[in-house]
Amino acid sequence: MVVREKPSLFRGYYVVAAGFGIWFIGWGSYSISFGVFLKPIIAEFGWSRADATLAYSSMFMVQATIGILMGWLTDRIGSRSLMLWFGSFIGISYLLLSQVNDLWQFQLSYALAGGIGTSVLNIPVIVAVSRWFRKGQGTMLGIVQAGAGIGGFIFPPLSGWIILSYGWREAYFSLGICTLVIMFICGLYLRSDPVKAEVSGKEDAGAGAPTQKPASQERVQPPVRRPMFQGAFWMLMGIYGSFGFCRATFLAHIAAHTQDLGFTLSDGAFITALISGSSIAGRVGTGRLSDKLGNRAALAVSFGITTMAILLALEADRLWMLYLFGLAFGFAWGAQAVLRFTATSEVFGLSSLGFLLGLLSFIEAIAAMLGSYLGGYVFDLFGNYRPIFWAGVCIAALGGALSFFLKPRPRTS
Numbered sequence: 001m002v003v004r005e006k007p008s009l010f011r012g013y014y015v016v017a018a019g020f021g022i023w024f025i026g027w028g029s030y031s032i033s034f035g036v037f038l039k040p041i042i043a044e045f046g047w048s049r050a051d052a053t054l055a056y057s058s059m060f061m062v063q064a065t066i067g068i069l070m071g072w073l074t075d076r077i078g079s080r081s082l083m084l085w086f087g088s089f090i091g092i093s094y095l096l097l098s099q100v101n102d103l104w105q106f107q108l109s110y111a112l113a114g115g116i117g118t119s120v121l122n123i124p125v126i127v128a129v130s131r132w133f134r135k136g137q138g139t140m141l142g143i144v145q146a147g148a149g150i151g152g153f154i155f156p157p158l159s160g161w162i163i164l165s166y167g168w169r170e171a172y173f174s175l176g177i178c179t180l181v182i183m184f185i186c187g188l189y190l191r192s193d194p195v196k197a198e199v200s201g202k203e204d205a206g207a208g209a210p211t212q213k214p215a216s217q218e219r220v221q222p223p224v225r226r227p228m229f230q231g232a233f234w235m236l237m238g239i240y241g242s243f244g245f246c247r248a249t250f251l252a253h254i255a256a257h258t259q260d261l262g263f264t265l266s267d268g269a270f271i272t273a274l275i276s277g278s279s280i281a282g283r284v285g286t287g288r289l290s291d292k293l294g295n296r297a298a299l300a301v302s303f304g305i306t307t308m309a310i311l312l313a314l315e316a317d318r319l320w321m322l323y324l325f326g327l328a329f330g331f332a333w334g335a336q337a338v339l340r341f342t343a344t345s346e347v348f349g350l351s352s353l354g355f356l357l358g359l360l361s362f363i364e365a366i367a368a369m370l371g372s373y374l375g376g377y378v379f380d381l382f383g384n385y386r387p388i389f390w391a392g393v394c395i396a397a398l399g400g401a402l403s404f405f406l407k408p409r410p411r412t413s
Contacts, residue, residue: 028151062115064365071358152276242399282334
């Protein structure tokens with residue numbers, strides 16, 4: 001009697017699970033929950049809104065600057081080493097934030113330590129998943145990024161509850177311990193080289209069949225020379241910039257804007273969570289759609305939804321209108337979070353994906369830094385967010401227009 005050995009689970013799925021966990025605790029808590037802490041911290045220290053949000057905006061600048069190096073290192077030493085070395089900085093940032101007493105301490109802890117930690121959330125994870133999966137890449141990236149949506153749905157209300165019950169210092173400390181543990185465990189499973197580990201994920205990667213071609217033989221597109229001189233690269237820069245501006249600006253300020261309209265901290269935290277929760281549908285659903293129809297139409301539609309959502313929030317005077325904004329904005333944000341990466345892979349291939357994502361993420365982070373800081377500055381200057389909302393409408397519309405003209409590079413055999 002011949003006993004057939006049961007095939008082991010394809011290792012690419014462990015990579016996806018690890019990426020999910022990293023985005024769950026990294027993006028799901030660190031960037032999305034900032035707005036929940038904003039007014040309690042300002043109320044205690046008397047800082048201006050612009051000064052406090054400078055910490056948040058500077059974090060994007062540090063993340064982007066170091067992210068270029070991380071993209072280069074990802075192509076050379078792999079994703080797992082980078083995550084184990086640098087992912088813990090997010091937890092360290094939380095622990096430092098729980099002890100701050102001066103503005104410079106708050107800004108340095110959030111911007112420097114947080115910027116180092118968040119610099120490894122995007123590129124090492126995206127590159128690892130992209131190298132394990134060819135068919136269904138959009139779906140797998142959507143699952144990974146759903147971690148940010150689920151984390152963002154959980155952590156803002158949780159943070160708000162801890163702040164109201166125990167204080168903002170205790171909330172930061174709790175998040176710090178939780179982040180350190182999850183980052184280390186997930187980092188152990190983030191393998192970025194399927195040639196060394198097992199096989200590359202292609203059509204039937206889930207079966208773990210050893211007859212598949214290694215990843216180095218499946219790169220059907222030759223590397224692109226000097227991509228920054230191509231029109232597609234500049235269009236992607238505009239798309240990444242539009243995404244970064246809208247995401248950072250309204251995630252940082254929507255909770256405070258909700259309270260400015262006369263609603264509670266809990267209401268602001270719930271709307272922030274609603275944005276993140278609805279992004280799950282955008283990340284997973286649009287990822288599946290892009291696998292069938294391509295990215296251009298889906299990107300354009302998502303930016304159109306963002307434009308309409310910001311217009312709605314601009315005129316909102318009732319809580320249900322802000323809830324509707326949260327649902328629409330979150331769905332579009334989730335769609336763009338996946339589609340900007342798959343669009344880059346379609347246009348430029350995989351051979352230098354880490355480096356290219358580093359460059360584009362740098363542009364995205366500059367836009368995020370400007371948007372989040374200008375939101376606080378505009379409020380201090382005018383006493384409301386209306387000018388920055390109108391800027392968001394125009395920039396989201398620009399992202400949609402650029403998406404219509406973006407075309408994938410034709411494959412060669």
